[in-house]
Amino acid sequence: MKDLFGKAILDYQLGNYTEDIKTETSISEEDDLPLPYLFRGYDEMPAIEKRAMDLSKGRVLDVGCGAGSHSLYLQNEKHLDVLSIDISEGAVKASGMRGLKNVRLQNVMELEGEKFDTILLLMNGAGMCGRLKKISAFLLKLKTLLNEGGQVLMDSSDIVYMFDRDDDGGYWIPTDMDYYGEVDYYVRYKGEEEPPIDWMYIDYDTLANAAQANGFNSELILEGDHYDYLARLTTA
Structure with missing residues (x-):
């Protein structure tokens, strides 16, 4: 991986901002992701x-x-003990430069021996497991990292609206897709x-069933x- 996200984040942190990240998916056209948005404060965050x-x-x-914007708010304004992890070396470096006290280059699926009261997966964090067939392994891993009474807070989107509707009001989903939220x-x-x-966008009902x-x-x-939507998962 070229770590283009990390390169862009580090460019912005170092004052080398000249253009935004461009993103595209297999079901959507190219779009700009403005770098300043990744550095937003609490007042600029969506509800x-x-x-x-x-x-x-x-x-x-x-x-x-x-x-590191979410972590910085929790660390500096709510005075919580936060471990921030990412698989992007550039993002980790930039977050540390911004003042995060505990930021680590780490894949959550390989994190061992630590427990948390809150696990955050924001900006469609639920999608990082990639494919619906991997959701069980992903959730079970998160469970091993939770303290008793802990919570997982994750957001995602139901992207069924991006597909055409048929005459009966249903959505026309290509038959070669295992799940319409996979891109x-x-x-x-x-x-x-x-x-x-x-990457994956998961509708709430599918997440709740999993x-x-x-x-x-x-x-x-x-x-x-x-x-x-924002969902909260707690151990049953």
Whole structure:
């Protein structure tokens, strides 16, 4: 991986901001992801992220911390003990430069021997398991990292609206798709392109069913303006 996300985040942190990240999926056209948005404060966060910040408690694991904006708020404003992890070396470096006290280059699936009261998976954090067939292993891993009474706060979107409707009002989903929320995700930055990664948007009902099958209770905390939502998972 070229770590284009990390390169872009580090560029912004170092004052070398000249262009935004470009993203595209197998079912959507290219779009810009403005770098300043990754450095937003609490007041600039959407309602779903603000609610997640408000609900966070105890020792927190921020999975896929990116530029560290959520972790910095929890560390500096709520004075929580936060471990921030990401698989992007550039993001980890930039987050440390921004003042995160405990940030680590780490894949959550390989994290061992630590427990948390809150696990955060924001900016479609539920999608990082890539494919629906991997959701059970992903959720079971998160369970091993939770203290008794702990919670997982994750957001995602139901992207069924992106598909055409038939005359009966149903959605026309291609038959070669295992699950309509699975996409190939492309990132481009400054003339370079990453190989596509497996990514997933998971609707709440599918997440809730997977959660129940793997020993979690699920709660729909908040729905956003565009098919997005915040869910809380707790151990059953």
